Amino acid sequence: MTMFDVSPRTTDLHARLTAFMDEYIYPNEAEFHRQVNEGNRWEHVQLIEDLKPRARAEGLWNLFLPPASDPRGEFGPGLSNLEYAPLCEVMGRVWWAPEIFNCNAPDTGNMEVLARYGTPEQQEQWLVPLLNGEIRSAFSMTEPEVASSDATNIQASITRDGDDYVINARKWWTSGAGDPRCAVSIFMGKTDPNAERHLQQSMILVPMDAPGVTTERMLTVFGYDDAPHGHAEMTFQDVRVPASSILLGEGRGFEIAQGRLGPGRIHHCMRLIGQAERALELMVERSGQRVAFGKPLAGHQHVREAIAHSRMEIDQARLLTMQAAHMMDTVGNKAARGQIAAIKVVAPNVALRVIDRAIQVFGGAGVSQDTPLPMMYAQARTLRLADGPDIVHTETVAKEELRAHGVDLRRR
Structure with missing residues (x-):
């Protein structure tokens, strides 16, 4: 076994x-x-x-x-x-x-956060309705003014005022905010800008109907608006929520983010492998139907090479993803961070290559609404940025490898 x-x-x-x-x-x-x-x-x-x-x-x-x-x-x-x-x-x-x-994301990640870190009251108010599919949720982390791939750059403020916290920020790529059933967002901001670098951030639950929460516009992804899910640019102006809305406590936001993004990243990779498999199936089917230069496309060597490389790359990505999943189950998300980072680079890039080959085999139809390929391509490309860009994850992989071999990266 x-x-x-x-x-x-x-x-x-x-x-x-x-x-x-x-x-x-x-x-x-x-x-x-x-x-x-x-x-x-x-x-x-x-x-x-x-x-x-x-x-x-x-x-x-x-x-x-x-x-x-x-x-x-x-x-x-x-x-x-x-x-x-x-x-x-x-x-x-x-x-x-x-x-x-x-x-579906971001609800899965938000439910895991509430299940792991929420108080019984927070779970009753938000987790149970989410688990029952009665409401939806969003995650407000990324900001247009800073490089949010480093969560310590976040400028959003969460200020204690008596029994409340007051929130001020501009956020974007708040996925899920377009759905009218979106009832709550997990919001990340700074409660103490003067604390140690990774203890400045906190996460807090913000009802979407709270006064001061405004959806400024819905963003498109390569022209797709992903309605009714959507990705919003939002402002939070003097938004007041009870102090009991804080998750886990002040200064724990970075810690929660690392716990949340691990499962979220691997779920994205699993779905991407499904997209790549479907693109390969469509490519194979099309290659047997479409004729060019007197024979089916499948009769041309370069098409067969595209099919072969796609099969090999998908299987490699799947095995790498399953290895990361196994490590998360056996040694925990933190110990598996190198493997999670690796698949977050590999899976989107493999999916992009396979989908692109399928588009080539389909010709003009491959970029039209007659196939799912254009949207698949847009989503795969986006996931080279979402939940951290490639370069951040390759850095993690490299540092884990160097650390395993005893190389000290500190200044001397």
Whole structure:
């Protein structure tokens, strides 16, 4: 038995999830876009709402939630990261599918934060409704004025005033804020700019309807607005929330961010592998149908090379992702930071290469709305930035390697 053997319950869930995708998701891709584009683009999509109860009834709900966050198994099957990996990959094949199973970002990361670090009162108010799919959430970390890949650069202020905190900031790329059901955002800012560098930041729960919270505009990603999910630029002007809204305590924001972003990053990578697999399937199918210079594209060596390299690269990325998941399960997220950083670089770049090859094989159709490839490409490219750019993660990998060999990087 290897560390990557699939458990019987994952095998069962994988079969049921695949059948659900075949019956309800792929046949409804055009219907999803039709519903989004009719009327107000920033209203919930009825197709998704109709499918959620069906997914929950079939036991395909909160699959992401690890046992440590749900010890009594009240809200999900309690899968490990390694068990969840192949399921997340299946859901990731269609970008809007994870929400149907309550496994969508940023809600998954926010739920894990609340489960790990929230007080019983915070969990009752926000975590339980999120786990039940009754509300949605956002995560407010990135700022337009600073390089937010280094969380210590954040300038947002969280100031104690009696029994409240007062919040002032401009944030952007607050994903999920476009959905009218988005009820709360986990906000990161500085409570003490004079503290030690990694103890200046705190995280606090901010209701989206609090006075002073304003959505200035919705941002596009390579022209896509990702409605009704969306990514907002927001201002927080003298927003007042109770002191009980702080997560874990003042100065613990950087610590929480590291705990939150580990699972979030690996989930992105799992979904990207699903995107790459689907792109490869589309490429293979197209290569057998399209004729150029008197024979199917599959008869041309350069197309076969594109298919072969895609298969090899996807399998390599999957194995690396499963290794990171295994380490997270066995030695913890902190000890696995090098492996998490590695996959966060590898998976988006592999997905980009595979999707690009598929676009080439499709020709003009590959950049049109007739295939999912353009949106897949835009999302994969974005994930070379989201949750940290490539260069930050390559630095982590290098430092871990140097540290393992006893190399001292400190000034002498």
